[in-house]
Amino acid sequence: MIMNTDPGSSAVLSLRNIHKRFGGVVAIRDFSMDLGAGEIVALVGDNGAGKSTLVKVISGVFPPSSGSMAMDGNAVSFANSSAARRRGIEVVYQDLALANQQPVYMNLYLGRELRNPRTGLLDRRRMITESEQLVRDLDVNLPNVRARIRDMSGGQRQGVAIARATHFARKLILLDEPTAALGVAETAKVESIIDSLRARGLSILMISHSLDQVFRLADRITVLRRGQQVATRDANGTDKNEIVSMITGLH
Amino acid sequence: MNSAKVWLAEREAEKWVLYLGFLAIFAFFALTLHDDGFLSRRNLVNIVLQTAPATIMAVGLVFVLSAGEIDLSFGSIVAVSALLAAVVMREAPAVYGIAAGIGTGVAIGAINGAFVAYLRLPSFLVTLATMGLFAGIARSLTDLQSVPVLNGFFTGFFGSGSLAGIPSLILWTIVAVLVGHVILKETRFGAHVLATGDNAQAAAVAGIRVARLRLSVLAISGGCAGLAGLLYAGRLQAAKYTLGESDLMTVIAAVIVGGTALAGGRGSIIGACAGSLLMGMLNNGLILMGLSVSEQMIVRGLIILAAVAVSMREISR
Ligand SMILES: Nc1ncnc2c1ncn2[C@@H]1O[C@H](COP(=O)(O)OP(=O)(O)OP(=O)(O)O)[C@@H](O)[C@H]1O
Numbered sequence: 001m002i003m004n005t006d007p008g009s010s011a012v013l014s015l016r017n018i019h020k021r022f023g024g025v026v027a028i029r030d031f032s033m034d035l036g037a038g039e040i041v042a043l044v045g046d047n048g049a050g051k052s053t054l055v056k057v058i059s060g061v062f063p064p065s066s067g068s069m070a071m072d073g074n075a076v077s078f079a080n081s082s083a084a085r086r087r088g089i090e091v092v093y094q095d096l097a098l099a100n101q102q103p104v105y106m107n108l109y110l111g112r113e114l115r116n117p118r119t120g121l122l123d124r125r126r127m128i129t130e131s132e133q134l135v136r137d138l139d140v141n142l143p144n145v146r147a148r149i150r151d152m153s154g155g156q157r158q159g160v161a162i163a164r165a166t167h168f169a170r171k172l173i174l175l176d177e178p179t180a181a182l183g184v185a186e187t188a189k190v191e192s193i194i195d196s197l198r199a200r201g202l203s204i205l206m207i208s209h210s211l212d213q214v215f216r217l218a219d220r221i222t223v224l225r226r227g228q229q230v231a232t233r234d235a236n237g238t239d240k241n242e243i244v245s246m247i248t249g250l251h
Numbered sequence: 252m253n254s255a256k257v258w259l260a261e262r263e264a265e266k267w268v269l270y271l272g273f274l275a276i277f278a279f280f281a282l283t284l285h286d287d288g289f290l291s292r293r294n295l296v297n298i299v300l301q302t303a304p305a306t307i308m309a310v311g312l313v314f315v316l317s318a319g320e321i322d323l324s325f326g327s328i329v330a331v332s333a334l335l336a337a338v339v340m341r342e343a344p345a346v347y348g349i350a351a352g353i354g355t356g357v358a359i360g361a362i363n364g365a366f367v368a369y370l371r372l373p374s375f376l377v378t379l380a381t382m383g384l385f386a387g388i389a390r391s392l393t394d395l396q397s398v399p400v401l402n403g404f405f406t407g408f409f410g411s412g413s414l415a416g417i418p419s420l421i422l423w424t425i426v427a428v429l430v431g432h433v434i435l436k437e438t439r440f441g442a443h444v445l446a447t448g449d450n451a452q453a454a455a456v457a458g459i460r461v462a463r464l465r466l467s468v469l470a471i472s473g474g475c476a477g478l479a480g481l482l483y484a485g486r487l488q489a490a491k492y493t494l495g496e497s498d499l500m501t502v503i504a505a506v507i508v509g510g511t512a513l514a515g516g517r518g519s520i521i522g523a524c525a526g527s528l529l530m531g532m533l534n535n536g537l538i539l540m541g542l543s544v545s546e547q548m549i550v551r552g553l554i555i556l557a558a559v560a561v562s563m564r565e566i567s568r
């Protein structure tokens with residue numbers, strides 16, 4: 001094992017001084033964080049605080065304006081989201097990133113469709129059976145993986161996006177409001193999926209507006225306010241009141 | 252979400268309207284034009300022969316629309332490709348003419364695509380501009396003169412020839428439709444075309460190279476237009492700047508009626524082929540009915556309007 005004096009070197013993901021500007025708008029200023037294996041960090045903040053932007057910087061959708069990223073101690077920079085995916089990073093985007101007129105199973109395999117090795121053509125049968133297996137394993141309430149996304153409820157769509165990310169994630173999973181459209185039972189289900197991902201040793205960065213949920217799941221909580229990283233706290237060492245006052249800026 | 256609904260959706264049930272309309276129009280012409288020879292084998296074969304170039308353009312257009320783009324310039328590409336092929340074949344063997352025709356189509360389509368993919372210009376505006384641009388080039392290439400195609404191999408291969416009793420124009424149509432169908436429905440590329448037309452952002456974050464794909468579909472459309480140009484040149488034994496000029500509306504209508512979504516994400520090559528045959532049958536029947544050209548245009552316009560309205564309603568249900 002290689003020892004390193006940099007505290008971030010053992011982290012699965014470490015961010016140092018990330019800035020992101022859109023023209024004149026500063027969406028994120030000076031964000032730093034380390035995320036270890038099997039660790040859940042919650043990112044909280046009001047609407048427009050820059051949470052989704054940070055997710056997209058990590059997943060290679062946007063390049064950071066400045067700052068550095070490392071995985072397992074090695075500097076990385078992702079030219080696009082495929083590059084991040086190749087490093088084992090999967091994302092549930094806030095807008096879910098689903099193709100609505102395509103069937104569920106094609107969305108689960110979007111961009112990495114299975115092919116018959118002999119013909120090179122799509123192996124729909126295998127994608128369908130593996131999708132059915134996946135949906136059953138995660139206990140997603142989806143009667144038919146051959147149905148189109150546009151015929152699904154909001155919660156079912158969210159289930160598809162979560163199933164896709166959990167199936168392919170190897171290192172790190174970024175969840176941008178994964179339970180926003182879900183009912184009580186479905187939310188509990190997703191939370192138990194998140195727990196099992198942690199048990200698998202995956203690192204998780206989750207965004208949620210529900211502080212109850214954040215305290216149920218997260219090991220640490222980091223607060224963004226108007227692009228500024230206000231503070232990071234151990235979940236055990238803080239409470240809802242403190243987090244709320246950091247989110248709103250009122251004391 | 253019951254399985255019956257999935258079963259219908261997978262079989263693209265909305266296209267049943269097209270097939271019903273097809274049968275209704277066929278039955279109407281068969282009854283009213285019985286004595287004018289509508290049902291004669293010769294006439295029916297003729298309909299298929301005449302629609303061959305339009306069907307092949309439609310195959311290309313399905314890819315473009317499925318990807319959420321549009322091509323208005325394919326008619327002009329037909330003329331440029333056919334003319335260049337004909338000019339090349341004045342001196343050179345048919346292979347060079349064929350390569351020139353298809354190559355020109357693909358290259359011009361790729362130029363459209365480069366503007367759309369890399370300069371991020373809307374395909375509607377790009378191909379609206381190049382439609383005029385390429386039509387002008389076609390006119391100036393040979394100074395409005397038509398170029399005869401005397402190469403016997405070429406005119407057989409793309410026009411009057413046949414294999415096992417099946418005319419070459421029909422063979423080309425079958426090949427284009429089958430190849431197009433398999434690529435769109437059974438390959439990763441086809442799946443990526445549909446996903447990009449459906450939700451380009453989702454496709455991009457899923458690692459699909461959206462820009463390259465947009466360039467590809469417009470190049471495919473250009474290539475199909477090039478092939479259509481060769482079919483025209485082979486059948487008419489000449490190339491002229493007017494080739495493809497009047498196909499724009501017919502081909503777009505054929506594709507939309509065939510169940511391809513104008514806004515992308517949904518495409519059907521088989522449907523486009525049926526739509527194209529429907530348009531051909533309509534042309535043929537209206538001529539046999541003895542309508543004047545202006546009457547034909549009016550009736551055809553109205554029928555296309557109705558057909559498109561019905562198929563769009565079914566799709567957006
Ligand atoms: N592509 C973009 N171009 C320009 N500005 C952007 C872009 N994406 C986000 N922004 C801006 O960056 C800021 C942060 O947006 P972001 O979506 O990250 O907020 P958020 O914390 O996820 O909010 P919410 O809780 O509402 O999802 C906002 O001011 C937004 O307008």
Ligand SMILES: [Mg+2]
Nearest residue numbers: 051052053094
């Ligand atoms: Mg957000």
